[in-house]
Amino acid sequence: MNVQLRDRPQAAASTGIKTAIADCDIHPARATNDELHPFLAKRWHAHLETFGVHPYQGMMGGPPYPKAQPNASRRDAYPPEGGPQGSSLSFMQKQLLDPNNVALGVLNPLNTGQGIRNQDLAAAICSAINDWQIEKWTSKDSRLKGSVVVANEDGVSAAAEIRRRAGDKNFVQVLLLSRNVEPLGQRRYWPIYEAAQEAGLPVGVHAFGFGGNPITASGWPSYYIEEMVGHSQCQQSALASLVLEGVFARFPKLKMVMVEAGFGWAPSLAWRLDKVFSKLHAEVPHLKRKPSEYIRDHIWWTTQPMEDPESRDHLFQVIEWIGWDKLLFATDYPHWDYDEPSRVLPAGVSDANRQAFYLDNAKQLYGIG
Amino acid sequence: MARHVIAPVDELPPGSRKFLEIDGRPIAIFNVKGEFFGLLNRCPHQGAALCEGPLIGLASSSDPGEIEYTKLGEILRCPWHGWEFDIRTGQSYCDPRRFRVRAYPVNVEPGTNLVKGPYVAETIKVAVESDYVVVEL
Amino acid sequence: MTSPIAGGVDCDLHPAVPHLTSLLPYMSDYWRDQVTTRGMTDLVSQSYPTNSPISARPDWRPAQGKPGSSLADLQRQALDPFGTAYGICNPLYGVQMVFSEDMANAFCRALNDWLVKEWLDKDDRLRGSIVIPAQSIEKAVAEIERCAADKRFVQVLMLVMGDMPLGKRHYWPIYAAAERLGLPIGIHAGSAYHNPPTSVGWGSYHIEDYVAQAQAFQTQLTSLIVEGVFARHPNLKMVMLESGFTWLPPFLWRLHKFWRGVRMETPWVDRAPLEIVRSNIRFSLQPVDAPPEGDTLNRLFDHMQSDELILFSTDYPHWQFDGDEVLPNGLSTDLVRKIMIDNPHATYPRLTVKETTP
Numbered sequence: 001m002n003v004q005l006r007d008r009p010q011a012a013a014s015t016g017i018k019t020a021i022a023d024c025d026i027h028p029a030r031a032t033n034d035e036l037h038p039f040l041a042k043r044w045h046a047h048l049e050t051f052g053v054h055p056y057q058g059m060m061g062g063p064p065y066p067k068a069q070p071n072a073s074r075r076d077a078y079p080p081e082g083g084p085q086g087s088s089l090s091f092m093q094k095q096l097l098d099p100n101n102v103a104l105g106v107l108n109p110l111n112t113g114q115g116i117r118n119q120d121l122a123a124a125i126c127s128a129i130n131d132w133q134i135e136k137w138t139s140k141d142s143r144l145k146g147s148v149v150v151a152n153e154d155g156v157s158a159a160a161e162i163r164r165r166a167g168d169k170n171f172v173q174v175l176l177l178s179r180n181v182e183p184l185g186q187r188r189y190w191p192i193y194e195a196a197q198e199a200g201l202p203v204g205v206h207a208f209g210f211g212g213n214p215i216t217a218s219g220w221p222s223y224y225i226e227e228m229v230g231h232s233q234c235q236q237s238a239l240a241s242l243v244l245e246g247v248f249a250r251f252p253k254l255k256m257v258m259v260e261a262g263f264g265w266a267p268s269l270a271w272r273l274d275k276v277f278s279k280l281h282a283e284v285p286h287l288k289r290k291p292s293e294y295i296r297d298h299i300w301w302t303t304q305p306m307e308d309p310e311s312r313d314h315l316f317q318v319i320e321w322i323g324w325d326k327l328l329f330a331t332d333y334p335h336w337d338y339d340e341p342s343r344v345l346p347a348g349v350s351d352a353n354r355q356a357f358y359l360d361n362a363k364q365l366y367g368i369g
Numbered sequence: 370m371a372r373h374v375i376a377p378v379d380e381l382p383p384g385s386r387k388f389l390e391i392d393g394r395p396i397a398i399f400n401v402k403g404e405f406f407g408l409l410n411r412c413p414h415q416g417a418a419l420c421e422g423p424l425i426g427l428a429s430s431s432d433p434g435e436i437e438y439t440k441l442g443e444i445l446r447c448p449w450h451g452w453e454f455d456i457r458t459g460q461s462y463c464d465p466r467r468f469r470v471r472a473y474p475v476n477v478e479p480g481t482n483l484v485k486g487p488y489v490a491e492t493i494k495v496a497v498e499s500d501y502v503v504v505e506l
Numbered sequence: 507m508t509s510p511i512a513g514g515v516d517c518d519l520h521p522a523v524p525h526l527t528s529l530l531p532y533m534s535d536y537w538r539d540q541v542t543t544r545g546m547t548d549l550v551s552q553s554y555p556t557n558s559p560i561s562a563r564p565d566w567r568p569a570q571g572k573p574g575s576s577l578a579d580l581q582r583q584a585l586d587p588f589g590t591a592y593g594i595c596n597p598l599y600g601v602q603m604v605f606s607e608d609m610a611n612a613f614c615r616a617l618n619d620w621l622v623k624e625w626l627d628k629d630d631r632l633r634g635s636i637v638i639p640a641q642s643i644e645k646a647v648a649e650i651e652r653c654a655a656d657k658r659f660v661q662v663l664m665l666v667m668g669d670m671p672l673g674k675r676h677y678w679p680i681y682a683a684a685e686r687l688g689l690p691i692g693i694h695a696g697s698a699y700h701n702p703p704t705s706v707g708w709g710s711y712h713i714e715d716y717v718a719q720a721q722a723f724q725t726q727l728t729s730l731i732v733e734g735v736f737a738r739h740p741n742l743k744m745v746m747l748e749s750g751f752t753w754l755p756p757f758l759w760r761l762h763k764f765w766r767g768v769r770m771e772t773p774w775v776d777r778a779p780l781e782i783v784r785s786n787i788r789f790s791l792q793p794v795d796a797p798p799e800g801d802t803l804n805r806l807f808d809h810m811q812s813d814e815l816i817l818f819s820t821d822y823p824h825w826q827f828d829g830d831e832v833l834p835n836g837l838s839t840d841l842v843r844k845i846m847i848d849n850p851h852a853t854y855p856r857l858t859v860k861e862t863t864p
Contacts (some may be wrong), residue, residue, distance in 0.1 A: 066778060068451050069767045074419045075448030084536055150723040182707045183714075214708045216725035217447040217697065217718065222674065222733060223771055227730045228764045232757075233721040237704035240717045245710060264756025272720055274794035279559040279825055280713040307756060308763045314809045318756065321802075337767065338449055430774035434675065435732025451767035463778075465764045 001363045014088040019355075020103035021341055022362035023096070025206070025259055026144070028137055029071070030106050035136070035235040036304045039128035044121060053116045053125070056181070056210040065224040069336040077334035085334035089140055100341050101358065104368050105144045106172060106330075107133055108206055108259065112149040114177055117212035122151035126160055130171070138170040145366065147204060148176035155191035162192065166199035166209035168226035172366040173202045177209025178231065178261060184238040186269050193251045202255040202365060203298070205238060207231035216275030235261035236269050239299070243273060246286035247295040255365065256299055260332060263301035264309075267321040296323065300365055302330035303357070304339040328336060328362045375502040381392075386420065391506050394427030398495055398502060399424070399456060401442050406456045407504055408445070413461075417449040419490060424456065426505070445490075459490035508833040510818075512589030514846030515857065518694075518747050518790045519632075520821035521625050523549075523599040523754050523765040531754035532616035532623075536610075538556060549600035549613070553696040553719075555826070558712060571824040577628055585631055586823035587830060592850075592857050594660060594692075595625055596635045598663065602698040603862040610639035610651065618653050619863070626658045633857060635663035635692050643676065647683045654687040654833040661690050661745070661858040666722045667697035673726070673733030674807050681739050688855045690743035690788075693726060708811050710713060720795070723749040727787065734774040736786045743853050744787055748821055751789040752796050755809035757782065788853050790819035791833075791845060792826040800836015807841070817853060 030036065037045055052060050069075055071084050077095060079088030086092065097105060113125030126149045133146035148165045150158035165171050174196045182188060184205065189293075196203045208231060214220045216229045235258055248254060258266075273291035281287065301322065309315050319327065331339050346358060363369070373391055375398055381387055386399045388410060395410035397420030404449045413454040426441040444462075445454045493504040510613045520711060523529060527549050530538050541544070554561045562573030562734055564792065566583050574580065600614040614637045621634045622821040636653040653659045660840065664686045670676060672693065684691050697715070702708045704718045723746050736742065761779045775782075807813065820832055851857055 002657055042551050045779070069448070074417075075423070076418050082766050098505075170645060179706055181627065183704060183709050186707075186710070213702050213705060215705050216729070217703050217705055217722040218672065218729075219668075219670045219701050220672045221725070222769075225732055225764050225768050225771055226725070226728050226759075228672070228768070229757075229761050230725055232760055234705045236721050237706045237709075237718055240714060241706070242705075244714050262756065262760055264759055265753055268750070268752040268756070268795055269717075269720070271752060271797060272717055272793075275795055276713055277562065277718050280716070283561075283562055283711050285711050305760070305763060307759050309755065309759050309809070310811075314755065317809075318806055323625050336449060336451060337764075338415075343415045359819070368589065425770070428733075428770045428773040430776070431737050432736075433772075433774040436773055446770075451770075453770065463769050 005178065006236050019099055019358070020101050021329055021358040022104040022106070023100070023333065024106045024257070024328040024362050025332050026092075026096070026105045026107050027110055027333065027335060028133070029084050029085050029086035030132070031087040036128045039131040039135075040124055041282050046125050046275070053121065054118055055116045058211040059260065061108045065159045065227045067336070068224065072336055073217070073334045074336055075340055089137060092333070093141065093294070096331065102143055104366065106136055106173055106362075106366065107144055107146050108204065109121050109133065109149055110206070110208065113151045114149060115179075119151055119154040119157065120136060123154065123157040126151050128237065130161070130165060134170045145172040145368070146170050147173045149191060150178055152192070153181055153188070155188050159191035159195035161201055162195035162201070164347055166201070167202050169202065172368070173204045173257065175204045175206060178207050178234045178238045179206050179209035179213065179215070180211040182211070183241030185243070185347070187240030189244075190247070190250070193247055194252050197251045197254045200367075204257040204259045206237055206259040207261040220280055220332065231260075232265055236265055239295070240269065240330065243294050244293045245286055245288070246284070248298045249286055249288050253320060254298060257300045257302060257328065257365070258299060260287065260304060260330070262307060262326065263303070263322060264307040264318050266295065267318060269295060300326050300328055300361070301329045304330040304342065305334040306339050306344045312348060315346065316348070324356050325361055327357050328365065329358045371506060373504045373506060375504055378497055378502060380498045381502055388420065391504065396504065396505070396506075398492060398504065401456065405495040405497060405502060407495040408456065408459065409491035409493065412447045412449065413490055414447065414450060414451065414452055417447055418448050419445060419454065422446045422448040427453070427455075427462070452491045459492040461489065507831045508837045508842060509834060510588045510830070511842060511846055513591045514818050515854070516584060516588065516593040516822070516851035517745065517817040517850055518599050518792065518821050519580065519593045519595050520824065521577075521580065521595050522619065523597065523620065524571055524575045525830070529613065529616040529620055529674070529763060532619040533612055537612040537616075549603060550597065551600035552699065553694060553715065554598060557851075560666060560716060560825050562612050562823040563828070565820070566593060566823040574849070577625060580822065581629060584820050585629070588832060590631060590819065592633055593619060593631055594633045594635060596663055596692060597621060597695055598694065598696060599637075599638060602609045602640065602668065605641070605700075607639055607642035607645060610641050611645040611847050613637045613714050614649055618649070620655060622658070622697065633658050633660045633661070635661040635691070637663050638680065640664060640677070640680070640814060641670055643679050647679050649684045650680065650687065650689070650828070654689060655702045655860040657856050660854045661692045663692045663694060665696045665698055665727070666719060666726055666749070667701065667703060669698065669700045671726065671729035672823040673729030673731070678738065681742055685739045690745050690853055692745045692747050693749075695748040697722070702841070719748070720750045720753050722818060724753060726788055727757065727783075728761060729750040732772045732775055732781050734772065736782050737774040742781050745817065746789045747786065748793065748796040748824070749789055749855045750793055751810070751816065752794070752806050754783070754789070755806070757770040772800070774815055780811065784814070787815070787832060787835055788817050788849065789815055790817050790821070792819045794826075794834050796834070798835060801836065803834050804836055813841055813844050814849055814852070816845050
């Protein structure tokens with residue numbers, strides 16, 4: 001009898017890649033909110049129960065643009081022991097880390113104190129999330145590294161949290177989101193960049209977030225797909241702000257990672273910045289170099305959701321314009337728009353570029369042996 | 370082509386699905402309102418376990434804001450990227466346009482104005498014989 | 507450089523209103539008194555500060571007055587040098603910034619009548635765009651219908667940053683009127699400043715606002731496509747003016763990818779976004795946000811997968827190029843003809859209609 005019956009399929013096996021890879025965008029989740037309680041002062045337990053997190057949006061819970069899948073996550077990523085997708089280390093190991101030979105996994109917690117209005121609460125939750133990353137994830141699996149989340153609207157408290165975590169090998173970057181109260185180049189955020197540079201930590205800027213601004217410059221659109229596509233426009237404007245405010249001129253050792261916002265738009269944005277800068281540079285005399293040069297030297301890009309043109313030549317040309325040394329492979333596990341490692345990069349890439357894309361760029365940027 | 374007896378019919382009531390492997394190939398058998406369907410449990414896009422997705426209907430529209438919802442329970446939505454496949458034919462909706470060189474058979478279904486893509490999930494013949502569900506593979 | 511050919515259509519010219527008081531002769535008694543009694547100021551938009559380098563090429567900047575305010579200058583600097591057969595006037599006077607729909611309507615009517623009398627009547631080559639008070643759909647449609655009787659109006663003009671995303675059904679009566687009357691909708695760079703000029707808030711600098719136009723065009727294109735504007739109005743053309751276009755291919759890759767996953771949310775989008783762009787969307791040539799090497803630009807045209815999308819423009823008097831290098835390097839003769847002549851004529855059916863006001 002060669003027929004096997006079973007209640008549910010095993011985790012999808014990876015079909016191709018067996019060489020080690022880095023996954024630079026993994027989203028760990030809490031099985032329940034109580035998981036944070038050990039790391040959160042008592043006063044906040046009751047506060048959260050009574051008032052919620054009070055974010056820069058209307059919904060008490062959940063997103064106003066409903067996602068494409070529950071929790072915006074793969075339906076096959078629910079852990080067998082229960083809880084939402086991404087909340088079980090053992091299942092993450094079994095479904096993502098082991099079969100894909102992930103040597104370095106960068107954790108980007110999203111449901112944190114970022115994008116909420118009460119800055120004391122924001123700081124408390126962020127600090128708790130950072131403790132939780134160590135306790136639940138990085139101390140249990142050395143392949144995983146955390147991101148320091150900070151109360152993004154309060155530069156002083158954010159900088160203090162970064163300094164508290166500086167030198168802690170559990171963390172490899174500081175994490176911000178693209179959508180904030182103001183564009184990310186604004187001075188209220190500079191203490192974050194100063195502390196990150198001092199700590200030698202790159203700053204990841206992940207798509208999403210809430211800052212109260214409509215997700216288009218013409219107000220709120222109707223559909224989830226507009227929010228999804230719109231994140232890349234938010235990222236473009238956030239990056240333009242970082243460049244034009246002179247963040248990279250002021251913090252010359254700062255490295256930033258554009259996470260989950262695409263990279264195909266980078267050449268066009270850089271060309272546009274350069275072209276306009278050639279005529280309007282008098283307005284921004286604090287810039288010492290062309291905008292494209294700041295981008296080339298200071299910015300890395302995670303790959304997911306992978307650019308997906310009909311012609312692979314178009315993809316390769318765009319990557320050549322950006323630089324093979326600047327891309328960091330990411331799956332976005334367990335989210336629904338997950339990129340499968342073995343299916344992402346078309347044939348026709350040199351071994352050296354493939355190695356850089358999947359592993360070496362990340363190891364070098366994040367300082368992992 | 371070998372025939373494999375999968376299960377007694379009453380073990381697969383309407384609305385249920387069964388996952389199995391035959392000669393190492395992951396398969397799922399569905400009972401949709403008394404009709405049986407078999408599919409290879411692998412999405413032709415990025416290889417997800419396709420048959421873990423929900424069975425929904427097919428939304429189409431002849432005028433913005435007006436939605437016709439047909440084929441209820443017959444559209445399998447991939448648990449990863451949400452691509453939709455007709456459980457009867459394996460036909461995907463939307464037009465991926467890539468991989469055109471791969472010549473998948475495309476069945477033209479009347480009654481829809483959607484563009485169909487070359488993606489087709491592999492279907493498997495399922496029969497009921499003497500109250501047993503039988504797969505030909 | 508690539509040489510222009512004679513007989514082209516310049517799809518983006520900006521005649522400037524010298525001052526709000528220049529429109530007084532075209533206003534009703536009430537509005538004329540409102541303007542003067544209340545001391546209303548000139549409606550110059552922050553999108554184009556008069557003295558900003560991008561607002562006028564140095565050698566096109568007049569000794570006095572606003573760039574683009576003199577017909578003789580426009581003829582000498584924009585129409586004659588490129589052998590232009592038709593030039594489409596897109597006034598950027600800041601009537602969209604006001605919040606009252608009544609005031610906006612009065613100013614739009616005055617602006618459109620001013621364009622006819624001061625420009626279209628004075629040079630046969632010139633064509634106009636109808637500026638509308640988008641604050642009120644009824645008034646906007648009425649203004650379109652009023653102006654469309656004059657066949658020299660070839661387009662309806664809107665700004666890329668307004669109160670709501672342009673695909674919203676609220677705006678559809680405007681699109682229905684435009685389609686019925688053979689008028690494309692031109693969407694031009696610029697903001698009514700009713701929302702922050704970026705989707706992440708207010709930046710500090712003018713340069714930031716200008717860079718952000720490209721992102722605004724991207725979000726509007728998403729809105730127009732996914733709301734189903736072109737499913738309802740398949741014959742409607744929209745022209746992205748002064749938008750840049752090198753962002754288009756990666757934008758479409760992303761939109762296409764997500765559309766495949768959430769198609770069920772907007773099932774009236776029954777064609778790939780690229781197909782919709784090919785049939786309904788066009789882009790003006792300037793600015794060309796690409797390096798000067800012809801090789802890169804030709805690759806970008808290859809990424810766009812169509813030679814029918816781009817329409818010739820100088821963006822006069824804005825500073826997008828120097829000398830006569832209006833066409834980027836390395837374009838083939840065939841592509842030049844398409845950009846300068848074939849594509850604009852295929853987009854603007856009213857261009858060659860000779861009759862004027864009845």
